[in-house]
Amino acid sequence: MGKGASSLSEGVMKKILLSYAYVGIWIFLSFTVIVYNKYILDRKMYNWPFPISLTMIHMAFCSSLAYLLVRVLKLVEPVAMSRELYISSVVPIGALYSLSLWFSNSAYIYLSVSFIQMLKALMPVAVYSIGVLFKKDTFKTDTMVNMVSISVGVAIAAYGEARFDSWGVILQLGAVAFEATRLVLIQILLTSKGITLNPITSLYYVAPCCLGFLFIPWIIVEFPVLKQNSSFHLDFVIFGTNSLCAFALNLAVFLLVGKTSALTMNVAGVVKDWLLIAFSWSVIKDTVTPVNLVGYGLAFLGVAYYNHSKLQALKAKEAQKKAAQADEEAGRLLQEREGEGSGRRTESQG
Template identity: 80%
Template sequence: MGREGSSGSIASESVVKKVLLSYFYVGIWIFLSFTVIVYNKYILDPKMYNWPYPISLTMIHMAFCSSLAVILVRVLRLVDLPSSPTMTRELYVSSVVPIGALYAFSLWFSNSAYIYLSVSFIQMLKALMPVAVYSISILFNKENFRSSTMANMLSISFGVAIAAYGEARFDAWGVLLQLGAVAFEATRLVLIQILLTSKGITLNPITTLYYVSPCCLVFLTLPWAIVEFPILRNTSSFHLDFLVFGTNSLCAFALNLAVFLLVGKTSALTMNVAGVVKDWLLIAFSWSVIRDTVTFINLIGYGIAFLGVAYYNHIKLQGLKAKEAQKKTAPNDEEARNLIEEKESEDSGRKNESQV
């Protein structure tokens, strides 16, 4: 009895520890994601730091992340720890390059949106991510069309449309940029499944940055040379504040590690749910600290979209639970099948004996 009680208390302590660690990982990710978003807004917004060069900012991030990732990968190799999967030139060109291109445009467009839109409204527009991912997955035959799921996607879109209608600082160009960023990011996520995951290749944040960041940097070079370089060249007062841009880039790099930590120790679904909490916190922060205008219609629209996203996450959770249950019952089903086959063979043998 004593042993059973002690084993039960150990099990409960283990569960509590696991739950607390999950909350800790979620807290780190929310904090870093929150920090990067607000920091980028501070740098790019003309009313704040007033450095409206989103391509340059993205390139600084990519250069910093590439350099740090190269150093970390080489250190891991020196101590004989697994640093990166085998990457052939053909695989890099066919898989990593398109993913890197999409990532470059996604970051460029999303950072550009901060110049024109409030933090709160950008988070409301980001609620369209499940809609974009589901639609593109259908396009690439990664998902089957279901009328119930599409109805849920339409409810999310309807909520975002209401939020856009009630936006006090609506800017059509900013909205197009953010919608473009959502479309590029959704396509990137689907292509990761098609081009990498289906081939059994998984990249952690360090190896992702090691392979993808230089690719992003290359793809951003041309638009930067055409759009921003001429302006920066003619701006005599320009100087790079190493403290601001260094800490900003470090936060961006830390966020990538936090994503790996959160997904690796919990699940991608946990990150989606945590993302909803982060969005509400950012909306509250945008309204109370940055003093962005958040209207009642904004909140009603985002509330509808939020319910749609919450229902989508609930369905995903039920699907994961069903898969786990199926995995657990699979060995039992196999055992039962073997027993039935043995019984049938025995019955067949007896029948043959009686006929003889």
């Protein structure tokens, strides 16, 4: 008995430690990509303010590596994807992903890392609102009140922002809206059809699509400026390691969600945001005002309550599923016993 309990506790402890390891890896890589992108794009740091070009470099790198893993090395099996399904499902998702990445990277030129993380607290609000709009989620008054409290907190944080830039805020809010729509469309267009993409197959199908969509604004907006700036030479160490970090982050997301849950990533995201705010204030020397912290604190409480509500809903759904399985098992056993009893009565009559 003691040995069984010991092995059980060891197994549980191993799972907990692995979960913390997945969370730690994801936080580290997400943290690294955000700070690295800020370093490259900020005019006061590396001073390469070309967000479309940076996003295209990421997508080209990820497309090439995904193709190598899927088609050349055959380490990952491709998904059965018809041309019609690709055009109707993957293309819209790729378009939204390209816009989300372009706008979010552009925001780093105008806003501090800390303030961007505060604005990202609006993601649950955007996902829930768009989910209700597309009828993937049901409208609930208490959930909407929660969403309003998060929005109020972010508004207070914005009011107290020392480096407030209207254009930067519009870009970041646009990025949140595009990303939230993309997440809802993944559920509608892919998950509902029974198609699940891991990060390698996701990049294999989506990254080239993103590259194509980004090429049009790049030709119009950034290519003429880069052409004039002939003295610039691409630093393969900087951009290579930056792209590798972006690719690794995609793998870390799959690892975290696949081995734990999307809810765990949401909770870990809150921890990452606080760490980034602290890093932005202490290392990058961004100004973080008391009003910023009060506003984000309110938004943080709203997000924490939202995550708690989702966890309770998941537990209730799991309990209901187990109860239904138990009822089904009990019904089956009862039928078997009734069948045995009927057989015995027939034998005794004979």
